[in-house]
Amino acid sequence: MTQNNNGVELNLLVINGPNLNLLGTREPDVYGSRTLKDIEEEITKEFSSLNIEWFQSNNEGEIINKIQSCMNSHVDALIINPAAFSHTSVGILDSLKAITIPKLEVHISNTNQREEFRKNKVTAMGSDYLMEGFGPDVYRLAVSNIKFILENKK
Numbered sequence: 001m002t003q004n005n006n007g008v009e010l011n012l013l014v015i016n017g018p019n020l021n022l023l024g025t026r027e028p029d030v031y032g033s034r035t036l037k038d039i040e041e042e043i044t045k046e047f048s049s050l051n052i053e054w055f056q057s058n059n060e061g062e063i064i065n066k067i068q069s070c071m072n073s074h075v076d077a078l079i080i081n082p083a084a085f086s087h088t089s090v091g092i093l094d095s096l097k098a099i100t101i102p103k104l105e106v107h108i109s110n111t112n113q114r115e116e117f118r119k120n121k122v123t124a125m126g127s128d129y130l131m132e133g134f135g136p137d138v139y140r141l142a143v144s145n146i147k148f149i150l151e152n153k154k
């Protein structure tokens with residue numbers, strides 16, 4: 001079991017939605033040149049005191065099932081980039097609302113500076129926190145922020 005500086009074990013789940021498995025090659029001018037595996041490895045190394053589970057799916061139902069799995073589990077907080085489903089999925093919104101752990105929605109790009117349809121994030125209402133526009137570094141910043149929130153809550 002790993003423990004943070006306060007001696008408390010923290011378990012995070014990071015969910016990535018559709019097409020984020022293509023990071024590194026997909027529109028690198030928007031999403032950067034690092035792959036999801038690069039990002040996961042960097043963060044796992046940097047935050048070695050945390051237990052971080054990484055999950056990616058292109059399937060809406062699988063994402064909903066994974067969110068539901070946080071109910072009555074050891075997961076202390078959820079970081080989620082619902083990707084394109086952010087703009088459409090009431091199902092993901094409802095599953096986020098059903099779980100009570102701290103939730104942080106992240107986006108790599110600044111969706112407010114892009115096409116009009118990206119400004120409406122249906123899922124964001126289901127999270128406690130929102131971060132976007134930091135590029136791929138949003139993930140490490142998100143882990144750092146959620147660690148701060150959890151450590152100051154426990």
Ligand code: DQA
Pocket residue numbers: 018019020081082083084085086106107108109110111118
């Ligand atoms: C994204 C923004 C979404 O609009 C887009 O569909 C994505 C990625 C982001 O991280 O910037 O796939 O969530």
